[in-house]
Amino acid sequence: xxxxxxxxxxxxxxxxxxxxxxxxxxxxxxxxxxxxxxxxxxxxxxxxxxxxxxxxxxxxxxxxxxxxxxxxxxxxxxxxxxxxxxxxxxxxxxxxxxxxxxxxxxxxxxxxxxxxxxxxxxxxxxxxxxxxxxxxxxxxxxxxxxxxxxxxxxxxxxxxxxxxxxxxxxxxxxxxxxxxxxxxxxxxxxxxxxxxxxxxxxxxxxxxxxxxxxxxxxxxxxxxxxxxxxxxxxxxxxxxxxxxxxxxxxxxxxxxxxxxxxxxxxxxxxxxxxxxxxxxxxxxxxxxxxxxxxxxxxxxxxxx
Amino acid sequence: xxxxxxxxxxxxxxxxxxxxxxxxxxxxxxxxxxxxxxxxxxxxxxxxxxxxxxxxxxxxxxxxxxxxxxxxxxxxxxxxxxxxxxxxxxxxxxxxxxxxxxxxxxxxxxxxxxxxxxxxxxxxxxxxxxxxxxxxxxxxxxxxxxxxxxxxxxxxxxxxxxxxxxxxxxxxxxxxxxxxxxxxxxxxxxxxxxxxxxxxxxxxxxxxxxxxxxxxxxxxxxxxxxxxxxxx
Numbered sequence: 001x002x003x004x005x006x007x008x009x010x011x012x013x014x015x016x017x018x019x020x021x022x023x024x025x026x027x028x029x030x031x032x033x034x035x036x037x038x039x040x041x042x043x044x045x046x047x048x049x050x051x052x053x054x055x056x057x058x059x060x061x062x063x064x065x066x067x068x069x070x071x072x073x074x075x076x077x078x079x080x081x082x083x084x085x086x087x088x089x090x091x092x093x094x095x096x097x098x099x100x101x102x103x104x105x106x107x108x109x110x111x112x113x114x115x116x117x118x119x120x121x122x123x124x125x126x127x128x129x130x131x132x133x134x135x136x137x138x139x140x141x142x143x144x145x146x147x148x149x150x151x152x153x154x155x156x157x158x159x160x161x162x163x164x165x166x167x168x169x170x171x172x173x174x175x176x177x178x179x180x181x182x183x184x185x186x187x188x189x190x191x192x193x194x195x196x197x198x199x200x201x202x203x204x205x206x207x208x209x210x211x212x213x214x215x216x217x218x219x220x221x222x223x224x225x226x227x228x229x230x231x232x233x234x235x236x237x238x239x240x241x242x243x244x245x246x247x248x249x250x251x252x253x254x255x256x257x258x259x260x261x262x263x264x265x266x267x268x269x270x271x272x273x274x275x276x277x278x279x280x281x282x283x284x285x286x287x288x289x290x291x292x293x294x295x296x297x298x299x300x301x302x303x304x
Numbered sequence: 305x306x307x308x309x310x311x312x313x314x315x316x317x318x319x320x321x322x323x324x325x326x327x328x329x330x331x332x333x334x335x336x337x338x339x340x341x342x343x344x345x346x347x348x349x350x351x352x353x354x355x356x357x358x359x360x361x362x363x364x365x366x367x368x369x370x371x372x373x374x375x376x377x378x379x380x381x382x383x384x385x386x387x388x389x390x391x392x393x394x395x396x397x398x399x400x401x402x403x404x405x406x407x408x409x410x411x412x413x414x415x416x417x418x419x420x421x422x423x424x425x426x427x428x429x430x431x432x433x434x435x436x437x438x439x440x441x442x443x444x445x446x447x448x449x450x451x452x453x454x455x456x457x458x459x460x461x462x463x464x465x466x467x468x469x470x471x472x473x474x475x476x477x478x479x480x481x482x483x484x485x486x487x488x489x490x491x492x493x494x495x496x497x498x499x500x501x502x503x504x505x506x507x508x509x510x511x512x513x514x515x516x517x518x519x520x521x522x523x524x525x526x527x528x529x530x531x532x533x534x535x536x
Contacts (some may be wrong), residue, residue, distance in 0.1 A: 166406070173392050173403055179354060180390040185378035185407035185453065 010138040011260030012253065017144040017213070019252025020151035024206035025229035026236070026244035027158065028199025034175045034239040035195050037094060041101040042081055044226015045108035046200055050074040050207035051123065051217040052112055058124040067126070071204045078200025079193055087189060112219035120218045123211040130212055143212045148249075150209070154202060155245050162241070167194060175239070224277070228255075231284045237294030247295060251280055305330040305488060306457055311360030313343075313350050320346040322512035323360070328457065328490055328505075333483055335491040335499040335520065337533060338509035344492040345387055347509075348459045351490075352384040353377045364457070379407050381456035385463060389446040393435025397426055400434050400445055404452030412452060419448040422478065440471035447478065451487075458482065459490045464498060476502055496533035500524040508533070 025047055032040045053073055057066040085104045089097045129143040162168035173181045174191045181188055210225060211217055229244075232251050236243025259273045287294065306328040313321040321343040328334045336344045349355045351362055353374035362370045369377055391400050401419060405412045420427040423444040429437065434445060443463055450458055460479070464472040476498050483489055493499035500506055503520030508529060516529065523529050 169395065169399055169403055170406065172395060176392055176394065177390060180386060180392070182354060182374040183352060183378065183384050183386060183390075184403050184449075185375040186403075187373075187375050 008257060008260050009136060010140060011256045013135070013138060013140055013144050014213075015253035015256030016249065017147040017209070017252070018256060019249035020147040021206045021210045021213075022225065022229045022232050022252050023151050023245040023248035024154065024202045024209075025225060026232040026248045027155070027202050027241055029230050030233040030236070030238055030241060030244040031171075031195050031199050033233070035171065035192055036086070036097070038086065038097050038101065039230070040196075040199075041098070042085075042104035042108060043199065043203065044222035044229070045105050045112075046074060046078055046081070046222070047203040047207050047210075047226060048112060048217065048219065048222030049077060049108055050200075050204040051211045051221060052116065052121065054207065054211070055121040055123060055217055056115075063124075063126060067208065070207075071201060074200045074204035074207075075197045078196040078203075082193055082196040087192075090189075109219045109222075116217075116219060118219070120216040123215050123217055126208060126212055129208070141213065143209055147209045150205070151245070154205065155241070158198070158202075158241065167191070171195060228280055231280055235284055235287050235294055237297030240294070240296040243294055243296035251283070254283065255280055305365060306490075307363050308347075308351075309361050309363075311347070311350065311362065312358045313346050313355055314358050315346045315355060319358075320512055321350065321357075324509070324512075324514045325360075326507050326514060326517070328488060330488055331483070331486060332504040333479065333489045333491060333502050333520075334505045334507070335493055335503040336507050336509055337493055337496040337499055339533075340494070341511075342509040343512040344509050345461055348384055348461050348490070348492055351377075351382065351459060375407065378453055381454070383450040383453050383455040383458050385446050385450045385458065385460045387461035387465065389439075389442045391434040391437070391442050391445050391449065393433060395434055396430065397432055397434060397437070397445060398430040400449050401426075401430075401452050404449035405454075407453065415452050415454065419451055422451075422481065423448055440467055440474070443467060443471075443475060444478070447475075447482075451482070455487055457488045457490060459492070461492045462494060463491070464493065464495045472498060496529070497524070500529075 025043065028043045029040060032038055032043070050070055053070045054066060057069055061069070081104055085100045086097055089100055129141070129146065131142050132139055133142055133145060135145070162171060170181065170186045170191050173184065174186060174188050178188055228251060229248060232248035233244040235251065236245070236247030255276045258276045258279055291297070309325050311321055311324050312319060324347065336347065338344050346355060350357050353372055353376070356371050360370070361368055364380060364382060367380070369380060392403065395403065401416060402412070405415065425441055426444060426448055429441065434442065437445060447463070463475050463479070467475065472495065479489060479491065479502055491499055491503065500520040500523055506518060506520045506523045507514045508516040508523070516523065516526070518526070524534070
């Protein structure tokens, strides 16, 4: 057991780390779904754009400026997407909004392709995050250790915001009932904008952590982490923030244990690595068959 | 205080309200009665700003509020207790009341106290989720929530719907007390008997039009009204 633990420690650590990154992206999916019942397909690409912004901005600006600037610009990007692509379709059928989301996703990818010329851009080494540390004999980067803590802190802050502030109360009300929220005087468009901005902010934070590990950004870099985060959100019960976070950690850890799980199943590690992505989706299917609403999915309590 | 002129509203592809006009005097209870689909709810929803009218004007305290956003209208002092109560089931009773005061930035403690004295049951249950309340309690919460915005005009859509007769009586005595507090009330009801008893002025709606009007205590004796709405 001890040996198993020791052998897999570095995979476990990177699993927690990747899980935290997925969690930060997954919150954006789950919050937007909670309010608009919309799967925001462009969310993974917003995350990719945050990565690219960092590449270009850090080329000419010091980190103390480029990091906050990326945060602000990503928030603005999220706001603009909602304003331009989703708000005009507020009373349209849900399917139309979804097509619009897919359109935005491709627009962002194509724009990124245009700016990068299709080349992988080297992600800057953010000082401190990129340096190495050794824990119990496993060498890893500081970012691996920082990610889960940062994730937990941000999730706690977000929960406090939703639970104890006026805007948080409005978010909970709007996610339940647009019309009655309006009757309370809540401007639902403002609440929806703020939701997109929070999601984008967390995606930008995730991009710092994720790309520090993966070192390069391409126009399709947002696709796979975006999809994994989406799976995490569905797994946890879409619409639920704790669900998304726990789902993301589980998926991150499982995926990495499989990569390093050579000795568990007696099959060479590289053999399993190939299937780590497939595992995520197979896992989702199994979970949905057993529990269609996910771990913390909304119970429908329609009392008339 | 409140005046509607020539209001027509299209809703769900049909002309739900056709050229209606009426006024509400300050400090009175005015009721709209009529059968299902007569356009009563649509009238209230239009006043609240949820539905935009096709033609006509709505003015409140001398200001034209036709077609304004709901939040603007709430800010002016008009509130709607919606049909089916529509309390927020996963907000606590306390949060439901606080969200009623969403637009206000002044202290709401006095108003909470007022609502709790009106509905002692809500104080006992202030920490419970709205969805766990009984139908009657939910109706009280919906009324309390509306009062939290300090309305000058409170519109109520079918407050007696689906409630036991005893509770309906409670609700109507509360409506009288709210009037005594100086709030003007515009009440939509299918329970014509109860509504006409409390109303200072009543209007009968049929297929989108106002067909009869008069003080509540006169309409309650009107033969046509008796036949059509009072089942006598």
